[in-house]
Amino acid sequence: MPAAYAPPAELDARVPMPRGRRATELLMLAFAVAVVLFAYASVGFGLNGKLPSGLPVYGLAFAALMLAAHLAVRWLAPWADPLLLPLAALLNGLGIVMIYRLQQSGRDGNPGNVISTLSASATELQVIWSAVGVAAFVLVLAVIREPRVLQRYTYTLGALGLILLAVPALLPASMSEVNGAKVWIIVGGFSIQPEEFAKLALAVFFAGYLVAKRDVLALAGRRVLGIDLPRGRDLGPVVIAWVASLLILVFETDIGTSALFFGLVVVMIYIATQRTSWLIIGLLLFVAGTYLASVLFGHVGQRVTDWLHPFAGNNATHSAYQLVQGLEGMAYGGVLGTGLGHGQPFWTPLVQSDFIFTAFGEEIGLTGLMALLLIFGLIVQRGLRAAVTVKDPFAKLLAAGLSFVLALQVFVIVGGVTGLIPLTGITTPFLSQGGSSLVASWALIALLMRISDTGRRPAPQPIQDEGMTQVVRAG
Amino acid sequence: MNRALLRVSLACLVMFVLLLLNVNYVQAFDSTSLANEPGNIRVFNEQFQYQRGTIYAGPDTKIAESRLVKGTSTYKRYYPQAAVYAPVTGYDSVYGKTGIELAENNDLSGSSAGLQVHNLISLFTGKQKQGASVYLTISPKAQQAAYTALAAQGKPGAVVALDPTTGAILAMASYPTFNPNDYTTLDGKKLVRIDDRLRAEKSQPLLNRAINATYPPGSTFKIVTGSAAFSTRAVSGPSTTVPAPTRFQLPGSTTVLINNDGESCENGNPPIIDAFLLSCNTAFAKLGIRVGGAALRTYANKFGMNEPDLSVPLPVSPSIIPALTDPDYIALSAIGQFDDAVTPLQEAMFAAAIANGGKLMTPYLVQQVLAADLSPVQQAQPKVLSVPVSSQVASDMQQLMYAVTHNPDGTAYGTASPGVAGVSIAGKTGTAQNGVNNTNLDDAVFTCYAPTSSPKIAVGVIIQGGGYGAAAAAPIAVKVIQAYLGIT
Secondary structure (H helix, E strand, O other): OOOOOOOOOOOOEEEOOOOOHHHHHHHHHHHHHHHHHHHHHHHHHHHHHOOOHHHHHHHOOOOOOOHHHHHHHHHHHOOOOOOOOHHHHHHHHHHHHHHHHHHOOOOOOOOOOOOOOOOOOOOHHHHHHHHHHHHHHHHHHHHHOOOOOOOOOOOHHHHHHHHHHHHHHHHHHHHOOOOEOOOOOEEEEEEEOOHHHHHHHHHHHHHHHHHHHHHHHOOOEEEEEHHHEOOHHHHHHHHHHHHHHHHHHHHHOOHHHHHHHHHHHHHHHHHHOHHHHHHHHHHHHHHHHHHHHHHHOOHHHHHHHHHHOOOOOOOOOOOHHHHHHHHHHHHHHOOOOOOOOOHHHHHHOOOOOOOOOHHHHHHHHHHHHHHHHHHHHHHHHHHHHHHHHOOOHHHHHHHHHHHHHHHHHHHHHHHHHOOOOOOOOOOOOOOOOOHHHHHHHHHHHHHHHHHHHHHHHHOOOOOOOOOOOOOOOOO | HHHHHHHHHHHHHHHHHHHHHHHHHHHHOHHHHOOOOOOOHHHHHHHOOOOOEEEOOOOOOOEEEEEOOOOOOOOEEEEEHHHHHHHHHOEEEEOEHHHHHHHHHHHHOOOHHHHHHHHHHHHHHHOOOOOOOEOOOHHHHHHHHHHHHHHHHHHEEEEEEOOOOOOOOEEEEEEEOOHHHHHOOOOOOHHHHHHHHHHHHHOOOOOOOHHHOOEHHHHHHHHHHHHHHHOOOOOOOOOEOOOOOEEEEOOOOOOEOOOOOOOOOOOOOOOOHHHHHHHHHHHHHHHHHHHOOOHHHHHHHHOOOOOOOOEOOEEOOOOOOOOOOOOOHHHHHOOOOOOEOOOOOHHHHHHHHHHHOEEOOOOEEEEEEEEOOOOOEEEEOOOEEEOOOOHHHHHHHHHHHHHHHHHOOOOOHHHHHHHHHOOOOOEEEEEEEHHHHOOOOOOEEEOOHHHHHHOOOEEEEOOOOOOOOHHHHHHHHHHHHHHHHHHO
């Protein structure tokens, strides 16, 4: 944007200060915490007609965590978007509530079967992971005081991201595979899902790389059908990303992650260059890759069959069992839901992880699901808003990439479990059980808030009475 | 870059809109079809998560109730009197339902249209959903007496008792029967084993003989033939004489019809009332030919036969009288043989129609349905099913049936006279030949009502292979009447 210089009419007139809006954030955060506590109490009443015994402890812990996060924002990012923290808190809290509800099914005389993959301390663990997530949130805000700090580590983070992605594929199954998904690093009973962090590292890498190379990538090659094709020699990065995502698919049998990374790369190249041709090339490569995969690998083809015909033959009781249970759970909930604790989400295998969204659908109904989707949508919108506001191209690209990858992740997993697209197993940000996803999601929110803080921070005040010296505000 | 950002924002918007549309489709539009998907474990499991309504016989006898399984939140069905009421209640199992459990399932499970408002209120008051209670017309005294009498004689058979003035079913017992508690197990494999065993049993315990098995009516069908004869003016009154030869060679056939043991029927030309109380076959065979096959069938239909859709609300197998034109077949059909076949319920309906002055009331089992808060959901309204005969003809037939039990020569005088029963009963016996070439043991049939002065109960009894109706069936009917009217 051109910096137009217009001398102020009155030199001593105060430049209007954008407000920090931290009070708004606190109010919204209090509301989010209240909703979560209400939901938690409601689970107790729904299950066995009394308040859950953990309410004071968990409730206080959660409220204290969120207050800490808010205070950190006041101190470290006073100009950040006021909506992001309350929205993230609401999702995180509702996730804990649902994990508590699932953990309690079949336990302590509550209706249903014990979910064999969910331990009796799952809620406790999820609260602890939330604390780690908030710590990561504060740490990111504290360490990265300006987005461009990250730009210095473009290649370091790129390498780190690739290593994180590749490690599970290289490790033996005993150290990397859980329930058929080879996406873990398991060391001595402690497990992390490195792809969640790789996602962030690679977004930083691409932002840095593309800011440097975008002029070259935007150079027009031949023009076909009104579209400027890039030069052949510039195809390198997108092809490398494509091959990498296919390798993830082959070695980690994970279409979801593969789609996520490829989508991230293509969209970031597009934003950096504004060349539609990159989108088309990306889309064609993606379609070709997935088609090839569905032909070459039985499990990918089976996922497509299950998506198209979940009830055909014995699909509903075999390969599509989980999908069908999720759909029937949502149908059982209907428009208003059964009420927390009144549904039967325990029939869906691994409901606490990939399918947690269907558990919400069953118990808080269509109404609740639409609210959840709107919360996700709002986070994405606030992220994109930060991208628009901030002036630094690196920060702009990073915010856009992070927001888009969040939207894509929600689309892939929610679309998958609700039968919109073939099912691929990735976590639902903030909601699914598991520490890696939660910590990475909090870090993502911290990055968005840092960028938003940079974008909304008022320019330094012009110093009065300095004669002709005038600070020129850009834009 | 902001232009590209705008496009990416639009792409994100499209993704979220697609997700929103899709969850709307799944949860608002497709939810019914998903709920009806076979093997939907949630819908299947739901029935054990709340209290199903209780089934009562009369105002306060529980015959089916849901009890909380100790230490769980699962309800299990319990049938306190098991076999006595099995043909009425049926069973409620994880794989299926029968009887009232099936017919009234919508009320018992609390999902009927009439209960939606109650459910909505429970939703907001946080009370658990509860099924409505079903109160049956069954009289526990009559039902207990019917089952005990059937079990005591040991042969397969069934009893139905009706209130002739309303059509309310007072008793519906079948023997041999089963224990519905065997079906309440939540263990699917065990249930299949039990069900397979009961289905394979030769005595057919799962068959509700009272309404789903048909037997030749034998001489009790003379009620229909007599009604047709009076109504068509073929016979003007009870004392009008009718031809009753000792041997009657059926027209166009070599078959010779005789009376029970080949005896003569008085002087061969007795008043119809005597032919009825002695149960002379030749007299009613000839009457049948005289009124004709079509008229006979018309009157039988008016008594409720050949009705494929009768439901009480348990579906009732139709009682059959075929359309006939050959006089020899008509003659046999007129005395309840040939292809005539009736349910024990139909037997009770014969007597009930005559007892109620010619008006046949629609039989029904459900007196009322009360929601969990005791507000009425449904209340029975007695309905006329048909008017088979005029009150004059009904009065003539009452005299005939009265004679069977009051005239010392009557077939049921020995077992159902006022002296034996302690109450004035009117009825008709039947001893029906059956099997190929009539080689099986005769079925014993009895239909009656009491007290004759103002009828309160009509009973139909059929004992398969029981022999003489007067000897095997009538005593059971008497016991049911005594129990119901409180005569000891």
